[in-house]
Amino acid sequence: MFFSKSFGYALRGILYIALLQDEQRKIQIDEIAQKLSVPRHFLGKIMQGVVKAGLLQSTKGPYGGFSMNETTLTTPLIKLVEITDGLDQFNICVLQLRNCNAVNPCPLHQEMEGIKTKLLLMFNQTTIVDLLNDNKKVFIKSLATQ
Amino acid sequence: MFFSKSFGYALRGILYIALLQDEQRKIQIDEIAQKLSVPRHFLGKIMQGVVKAGLLQSTKGPYGGFSMNETTLTTPLIKLVEITDGLDQFNICVLQLRNCNAVNPCPLHQEMEGIKTKLLLMFNQTTIVDLLNDNKKVFIKSLATQ
DNA sequence: TGATTAAAAGACATCCGCATCTTTTATGGC
DNA sequence: GCCATAAAAGATGCGGATGTCTTTTAATCA
Ligand code: FES
Ligand code: FES
Numbered sequence: 001m002f003f004s005k006s007f008g009y010a011l012r013g014i015l016y017i018a019l020l021q022d023e024q025r026k027i028q029i030d031e032i033a034q035k036l037s038v039p040r041h042f043l044g045k046i047m048q049g050v051v052k053a054g055l056l057q058s059t060k061g062p063y064g065g066f067s068m069n070e071t072t073l074t075t076p077l078i079k080l081v082e083i084t085d086g087l088d089q090f091n092i093c094v095l096q097l098r099n100c101n102a103v104n105p106c107p108l109h110q111e112m113e114g115i116k117t118k119l120l121l122m123f124n125q126t127t128i129v130d131l132l133n134d135n136k137k138v139f140i141k142s143l144a145t146q
Numbered sequence: 147m148f149f150s151k152s153f154g155y156a157l158r159g160i161l162y163i164a165l166l167q168d169e170q171r172k173i174q175i176d177e178i179a180q181k182l183s184v185p186r187h188f189l190g191k192i193m194q195g196v197v198k199a200g201l202l203q204s205t206k207g208p209y210g211g212f213s214m215n216e217t218t219l220t221t222p223l224i225k226l227v228e229i230t231d232g233l234d235q236f237n238i239c240v241l242q243l244r245n246c247n248a249v250n251p252c253p254l255h256q257e258m259e260g261i262k263t264k265l266l267l268m269f270n271q272t273t274i275v276d277l278l279n280d281n282k283k284v285f286i287k288s289l290a291t292q
Numbered sequence: 293t294g295a296t297t298a299a300a301a302g303a304c305a306t307c308c309g310c311a312t313c314t315t316t317t318a319t320g321g322c
Numbered sequence: 323g324c325c326a327t328a329a330a331a332g333a334t335g336c337g338g339a340t341g342t343c344t345t346t347t348a349a350t351c352a
Pocket of ligand 2: 238242246247253254258
């Protein structure tokens with residue numbers, strides 16, 4: 001609901017990496033894809049975009065893989081939406097009128113705006129670290145599509 | 147945002163027909179598509195589905211076209227979503243996990259559920275007639291994509 | 293019945309999200 | 323420098339949403 005598979009896969013990938021980061025090793029795309037039960041090459045593409053946007057670090061070659069950087073944990077979810085889906089979607093009228101704004105609102109504009117605002121507020125305030133909890137083993141397992 | 151073009155076009159089509167219904171004539175797809183600035187044949191397909199679902203009436207031949215029936219005005223918007231987009235989307239986990247429910251909730255489940263509930267409540271309670279107002283001329287004009 | 297009109301139905305075309313596979317580039321160890 | 327490893331990058335395929343065009347079916351009127 002609301003967002004693409006790319007967004008869901010990317011978030012789970014980041015969470016998986018964050019949960020294992022204390023092991024002081026790079027996490028490889030093969031491992032992530034397998035543990036999350038997500039298509040490997042497709043996840044590769046997605047993580048590539050996340051790295052390019054600066055949310056994660058990656059290195060090629062032996063012992064290479066993905067790892068967090070100083071910004072990863074404090075990144076708000078809306079930033080990830082921007083990377084995977086873009087933010088244009090938040091300005092589309094539910095009636096598909098050209099302009100969605102309060103000046104020429106469609107009959108549903110105000111109600112939709114209320115819901116949109118609530119969603120945006122939550123995605124602006126919630127960061128990666130907010131989604132992590134102590135029960136890591138269970139949580140990692142639960143990240144798999146299963 | 148949230149819904150397909152089909153949903154937006156269908157809703158505008160229905161609203162246009164409803165606004166002109168007092169003229170006691172059938173409204174043709176050509177006129178609707180032109181007034182809404184929406185692709186004619188594509189709108190035809192969409193309206194076909196709306197008729198098949200029983201939300202509107204249509205007749206072929208001279209003086210034929212689309213018209214309301216006794217259920218049109220009191221139809222809740224969620225019914226139209228069901229016709230154009232389906233309701234499956236409301237059961238998809240934002241992390242793309244297989245099952246979205248309170249038993250095995252993902253870290254975002256509860257927050258998403260709150261927003262989803264608000265949206266569903268609004269779409270269940272709002273009917274076509276709720277979207278019509280007195281300023282018809284302005285409103286009809288505003289239905290065009292423009 | 294025959295002509296006209298307008299929706300229904302179906303055949304295509306296009307684009308994008310999703311996915312797979314292959315080739316290239318960068319890194320580390322020897 | 324050479325080899326092995328792993329991400330980056332590119333080519334290709336599939337399916338569904340979107341959009342166009344043509345053919346068929348049904349209704350009205352003369
Ligand atoms: S104008 Fe339609 S949702 Fe904003
Ligand atoms: S379990 Fe993820 S949104 Fe419900």
